[in-house]
Amino acid sequence: MSASQAAEVVRMGVLGHVPPMSYRNAQGEFVGYSVDMARAVCQDLGWTCQWVPTSLATVADELKQGQLDVAAMSLLSTPERRSHMLFARPYYTSISAWVARPGVALEAPGTRVAVVQGSAQARFAQSRQWTLVEVKTHTELAQQLAQGRVDGLLAPMMTVVGLMAAQPLQSLQLQVQPRRDPELTGAASFGISPMRPELKPLIDGALERLERNGVYDKINSRYLPFKVN
Structure with missing residues (x-):
């Protein structure tokens, strides 16, 4: 891991009212399946996650304009979204x-x-x-x-x-x-700002490692009674 990578602060857009995927706990902290996956990615890469509240209505524009680096939420790849963002490696299949x-x-x-x-x-x-x-x-x-x-x-x-x-x-x-x-129906992924294309291969690699080392399954079991990835 490089020194510049370790010093990276990544602005993660999150939703606050979507349990069990992304929400605030009693202490006001962002938690949930998607949030914990994003947190695990940051830990794997040595990044500092900066959680930024957002909404589905605004997140595409915020990524396109570089106001967010990553949307730490389950996004289906639609034509409109593909014109606004890059997509990381899928982390579960959504219906x-x-x-x-x-x-x-x-x-x-x-x-x-x-x-x-x-x-x-x-x-x-x-x-x-x-x-x-x-x-x-x-x-x-x-x-x-x-x-x-x-x-x-x-x-x-x-x-x-x-x-x-x-x-x-x-x-x-x-x-x-x-x-x-x-x-x-389709693969659900984190969105990545087109102004930060260098993040995609790093995030993809981290997600692959998390799947291999069992972190995926631990996070899945923490929030869901069935396996989704």
């Missing part, structure tokens, strides 16, 4: 899920669907004849459904795992339907 009360069909035209602004799910929903209710955070998805403002929500399965384990959805009798549409 989405439709969550609604029993009997509510996602395919019905005019269905009111809650999605996070800037997400792959929002892009997918825009191509259908659905009524979109876009929110800024994943926490608001649950609120919209619990308050009856939407018929259902569409989100990554890992996000749904977290939402279903907490109020306000835990007490509701909801159906969870996995969605494997091509637009909603």
Whole structure:
């Protein structure tokens, strides 16, 4: 490891309300599957992680403009995102899920669907004849459904795992339907600023080492009851 590499401070964009992937614990610290993976990468490379709160709606522009070095979150590779960022080696395979009360069909035209602004799910929903209710955070998805403002929500399965384990959805009798549409399924990766292309091979190498030495599995077991990578 070089001295310049050891001195590197990397600005990591993170989400704060997406358990079990990325959220703040009781002490206000960023934790979660994606955050701990990013933290392990920084430790492997001798970097100092600087955690920067961001959102799915703004992270692509922040990477493109060099305001962030890395987006430490699970991003699907969409055409729009590829024009704004580089993608690191995938660290798990993502699918989405439709969550609604029993009997509510996602395919019905005019269905009111809650999605996070800037997400792959929002892009997918825009191509259908659905009524979109876009929110800024994943926490608001649950609120919209619990308050009856939407018929259902569409989100990554890992996000749904977290939402279903907490109020306000835990007490509701909801159906969870996995969605494997091509637009909603694929390799999830960290985003990298195009102004920092030298970071990609370093991050890719670190992720490969973490998979080989068992750190992947330890982090997986810490947050999820099943294996995702």
